[in-house]
Amino acid sequence: MNGGPDSRYVRQIRFAPVGQEGQQRLGKGTVAVVGIGALGCVIASHLARSGIGELRLIDRDIVEWSNLQRQLLYDEEDAVQALPKAEAAANKLKRINSSIAIRAFAADLHAGNAASLLEGADLVLDGTDNFQTRYLLNDYAVRTGIPWIYGGAVGAGGMTMTVVPGETPCYRCLFPEPPSAGLTDTCETAGVLSPLVDVIGSLQAMEAIKWLTGNSSQLRPGLLQLDLWRNAWMPLDLAGAKRSACPCCAAGEFPFLEPTPDDTALLCGRDTVQIRPNRPLSLDLKALAARLSSLESGSFSLTPYSLRYIRDERISAVFFADARALIQGTSDAIKAKAIYADILG
Numbered sequence: 588m589n590g591g592p593d594s595r596y597v598r599q600i601r602f603a604p605v606g607q608e609g610q611q612r613l614g615k616g617t618v619a620v621v622g623i624g625a626l627g628c629v630i631a632s633h634l635a636r637s638g639i640g641e642l643r644l645i646d647r648d649i650v651e652w653s654n655l656q657r658q659l660l661y662d663e664e665d666a667v668q669a670l671p672k673a674e675a676a677a678n679k680l681k682r683i684n685s686s687i688a689i690r691a692f693a694a695d696l697h698a699g700n701a702a703s704l705l706e707g708a709d710l711v712l713d714g715t716d717n718f719q720t721r722y723l724l725n726d727y728a729v730r731t732g733i734p735w736i737y738g739g740a741v742g743a744g745g746m747t748m749t750v751v752p753g754e755t756p757c758y759r760c761l762f763p764e765p766p767s768a769g770l771t772d773t774c775e776t777a778g779v780l781s782p783l784v785d786v787i788g789s790l791q792a793m794e795a796i797k798w799l800t801g802n803s804s805q806l807r808p809g810l811l812q813l814d815l816w817r818n819a820w821m822p823l824d825l826a827g828a829k830r831s832a833c834p835c836c837a838a839g840e841f842p843f844l845e846p847t848p849d850d851t852a853l854l855c856g857r858d859t860v861q862i863r864p865n866r867p868l869s870l871d872l873k874a875l876a877a878r879l880s881s882l883e884s885g886s887f888s889l890t891p892y893s894l895r896y897i898r899d900e901r902i903s904a905v906f907f908a909d910a911r912a913l914i915q916g917t918s919d920a921i922k923a924k925a926i927y928a929d930i931l932g
């Protein structure tokens with residue numbers, strides 16, 4: 588049993604509640620990890636190593652130097668190349684486990700593409716850093732009946748909760764409406780420590796393994812809040828927290844699955860605006876590179892998945908094949924749109 592690839596899952600199978608049967612179930616499971624930042628890196632790493640059947644990595648961002656302090660799948664070369672996180676994570680995970688299906692989506696999950704990106708997943712894991720996507724995931728999960736595992740981390744504190752539609756309260760039972768922008772701490776305003784995201788991501792991955800191996804009776808009930816700086820673990824019992832007036836899981840309203848005309852988003856933690864076309868488009872990155880190379884100013888680098896154009900020392904832009912772009916160096920959406928239009932011509 589020692590030495591060869593066949594021994595890969597030996598220790599996991601030896602853990603009795605998993606066993607051979609649990610391992611086989613894992614190997615048939617499909618999981619979507621939405622957001623491959625600090626939490627997503629931990630979750631995806633554990634699930635890839637444990638032998639999940641199919642792992643979908645969905646992230647809209649690129650690797651930057653400020654990510655390396657806590658986003659454990661990335662290295663300096665990824666930041667130098669400004670690789671899309673989904674691709675950089677997939678590259679690394681394929682070297683860790685080549686026997687599973689790993690699919691990378693360098694995409695912004697939104698109401699218009701959620702069904703196609705998440706279809707067929709047995710479970711959705713939240714690695715995002717924004718409320719908009721979490722409410723979307725909750726709506727999607729409750730509507731389709733598949734569970735999702737929420738996780739959030741800021742500073743040295745975080746929380747996690749497993750939502751099993753029909754059984755547990757949903758996210759909106761607890762938090763009926765998204766908070767107003769600017770009212771909550773984010774990684775940008777409060778910072779975040781690396782060991783914290785490791786713990787929260789690991790808690791999420793553990794729940795995922797329980798669910799996928801057929802051990803749903805062992806899922807952690809309620810909401811767990813913790814603060815690793817103050818050494819506080821604060822489980823919150825959610826018995827009775829399922830609200831009969833919940834617009835989502837009781838009334839069956841799913842407003843976050845309705846496409847919105849809003850085509851810009853400010854990314855957490857940086858001077859970066861995302862521009863997303865309102866309708867499906869495709870952008871020929873090579874043709875754009877050829878056109879940019881004829882300009883007298885600026886420089887660009889082309890990867891198989893993205894084109895990065897450095898216009899000057901303040902402004903740069905990363906374009907993806909779906910015509911989505913990250914405009915770096917500004918937090919002004921109107922200015923970012925103008926730069927986007929300017930470069931695409």
Ligand SMILES: [Zn+2]
Pocket residue numbers: 756757758759760761829830833834835836837
């Ligand atoms: Zn609810």
